[in-house]
Amino acid sequence: MHNNNIKKVVIAGGGTAGWMAAAAFSKLFGHSLSVTIVESDLIPTVGVGEATIPTLHIFHDLLKINEAEFMAATNATFKLGISFENWRDVSQDYLHSFGYIGQGCWAAGFQHFWLKGMQQGIAKDIGEYCLEHLACRQGKFAVLPNQDRNYAYHTDAGLYAKFLRKLSEQHGAERIEGMIDKVNVNQQNGFIDSLTLADGTVIEGDLFIDCTGFKGLLIEQALHTGYENWNHILPCDSAIAVQTKQTKALVPYTRSIAHDSGWQWQIPLQNRMGNGLVFCSQYMSDDQAKALLLANIEGELINEPRVIKFQTGTRRKHWNKNCVAVGLASGFIEPLESTSIHLIQQSIVRLMQNLPTKAMDAGVVDNFNQKMRTEINNIRDFIVLHYHVTERTDSEFWRYCKNMEVPNSLQQRIDLFNQSGQVYKNDLELFGESSWLQVMIGQGLMPQSYHPIVDNMPDDQLAKFLDSIETGVKRRADNLPNHVDFINHYCRAP
Numbered sequence: 001m002h003n004n005n006i007k008k009v010v011i012a013g014g015g016t017a018g019w020m021a022a023a024a025f026s027k028l029f030g031h032s033l034s035v036t037i038v039e040s041d042l043i044p045t046v047g048v049g050e051a052t053i054p055t056l057h058i059f060h061d062l063l064k065i066n067e068a069e070f071m072a073a074t075n076a077t078f079k080l081g082i083s084f085e086n087w088r089d090v091s092q093d094y095l096h097s098f099g100y101i102g103q104g105c106w107a108a109g110f111q112h113f114w115l116k117g118m119q120q121g122i123a124k125d126i127g128e129y130c131l132e133h134l135a136c137r138q139g140k141f142a143v144l145p146n147q148d149r150n151y152a153y154h155t156d157a158g159l160y161a162k163f164l165r166k167l168s169e170q171h172g173a174e175r176i177e178g179m180i181d182k183v184n185v186n187q188q189n190g191f192i193d194s195l196t197l198a199d200g201t202v203i204e205g206d207l208f209i210d211c212t213g214f215k216g217l218l219i220e221q222a223l224h225t226g227y228e229n230w231n232h233i234l235p236c237d238s239a240i241a242v243q244t245k246q247t248k249a250l251v252p253y254t255r256s257i258a259h260d261s262g263w264q265w266q267i268p269l270q271n272r273m274g275n276g277l278v279f280c281s282q283y284m285s286d287d288q289a290k291a292l293l294l295a296n297i298e299g300e301l302i303n304e305p306r307v308i309k310f311q312t313g314t315r316r317k318h319w320n321k322n323c324v325a326v327g328l329a330s331g332f333i334e335p336l337e338s339t340s341i342h343l344i345q346q347s348i349v350r351l352m353q354n355l356p357t358k359a360m361d362a363g364v365v366d367n368f369n370q371k372m373r374t375e376i377n378n379i380r381d382f383i384v385l386h387y388h389v390t391e392r393t394d395s396e397f398w399r400y401c402k403n404m405e406v407p408n409s410l411q412q413r414i415d416l417f418n419q420s421g422q423v424y425k426n427d428l429e430l431f432g433e434s435s436w437l438q439v440m441i442g443q444g445l446m447p448q449s450y451h452p453i454v455d456n457m458p459d460d461q462l463a464k465f466l467d468s469i470e471t472g473v474k475r476r477a478d479n480l481p482n483h484v485d486f487i488n489h490y491c492r493a494p
């Protein structure tokens with residue numbers, strides 16, 4: 001059999017995406033592939049992207065990353081969910097936690113029992129039936145052996161890249177410092193042959209991973225792959241970010257606070273708070289955004305507020321010829337549910353699972369692109385849900401979001417839940433039933449009916465059932481240590 005295996009992987013760009021790719025490829029394929037990463041100190045990374053979701057455990061397990069070491073090295077805190085404030089309406093808050101909510105039966109999820117309980121006035125807020133929800137509210141956290149790891153991290157993006165760089169170099173990845181000046185495309189087959197740096201160095205490769213951020217130096221500027229724009233359903237296109245000294249107790253969740261034309265994030269790290277405002281430039285200028293953000297943060301500023309412009313959407317193909325775009329080079333949904341780092345790891349792991357030959361067989365490439373696209377569309381729908389299902393009509397921005405036409409795939413999910421209390425389940429679904437449930441209810445959707453199997457349960461048993469779940473969750477939450485105490489004991493940065 002002719003050996004057409006790829007031998008040289010070249011990663012362009014050293015932000016979170018580039019270093020995650022370098023760490024994974026060098027650690028897991030280091031003996032059979034050479035891994036080179038090119039980055040330029042002259043072009044800063046995007047410098048945000050500090051909230052994660054629980055799937056990061058899968059990536060860290062693959063790389064055998066020690067959790068306490070990673071947390072100490074990146075000033076990380078634990079994250080059990082996101083607090084959505086003013087999203088349903090001004091002064092109405094809810095939590096999207098990463099935990100499971102109650103337990104249902106073979107025919108109907110817990111929400112059906114809860115809905116009947118609500119009708120009878122005996123059920124509590126849906127979050128009372130979820131351990132992670134209660135732990136967020138009480139500021140508690142522990143890593144418990146043999147339990148689901150329904151938690152993620154807040155981490156310093158710059159330190160995370162450094163941490164991964166050390167790991168990558170230990171496993172043989174070669175880092176080249178330099179500005180990529182030219183992408184050399186083969187005129188015959190359209191593949192990328194090499195990159196030429198500003199100092200004239202030429203870097204050849206078989207497979208190129210484009211991690212150059214929004215500009216997509218390889219995937220777009222050289223290969224002209226095309227971009228599908230989602231501004232009409234995700235209209236925010238700007239952010240302003242600033243870090244402040246930590247003044248508060250560290251909460252185990254991200255805060256997302258809706259404003260008139262966007263929303264503000266607060267991401268607590270051990271030593272500082274990451275703050276930012278995501279906004280729509282059609283309704284708010286950069287200066288207005290800066291003033292609004294500064295008026296709504298506490299603590300001394302550590303750096304100057306920085307504006308970041310973006311266009312929500314996705315590259316038409318994430319894999320084109322012998323180039324795979326990872327991270328912002330592949331597109332950007334928006335940071336509301338902290339899904340970008342997850343998509344980076346998905347691209348990397350999927351690429352490693354579909355490691356091509358030099359021929360870049362169409363079947364492999366198409367399979368990769370289809371799976372990425374399905375996953376991204378599902379995530380996009382989940383994010384759009386937050387904007388669209390709202391009772392807010394107090395600004396032009398919210399009126400637009402409430403009335404905009406959403407993709408059919410999302411409208412069908414909303415209708416299904418409204419009519420029957422059922423949550424649509426999809427293959428390649430990142431956000432499970434509990435997530436959709438918390439956000440749909442949190443944003444104000446209340447189903448018109450519940451599954452009839454619930455009526456098989458006599459009323460007194462339903463009351464006992466709901467009560468036993470609630471008291472069990474409360475008992476477990478009461479026994480958890482305080483989040484800050486746990487960090488001090490487990491992973492305090494030196």
Ligand code: FAD
Nearest residue numbers: 013014015016017045046049051180213327328335340341
């Ligand atoms: P970048 O960080 O932009 O890195 C690009 C790299 O390419 C740099 O190293 C640069 O030096 C290099 N480069 C570019 N051009 C050249 C050249 N010509 N020659 C050599 N090198 C070059 N994600 C989350 O998961 N959670 C969040 O909470 C979150 N919040 C976000 C908030 C905002 C406002 C934004 C905009 C994004 C957020 N993201 C978040 C997304 C997250 O920031 C990115 O997915 C992540 O940082 C990866 O970025 P990147 O590595 O693709 O690009």
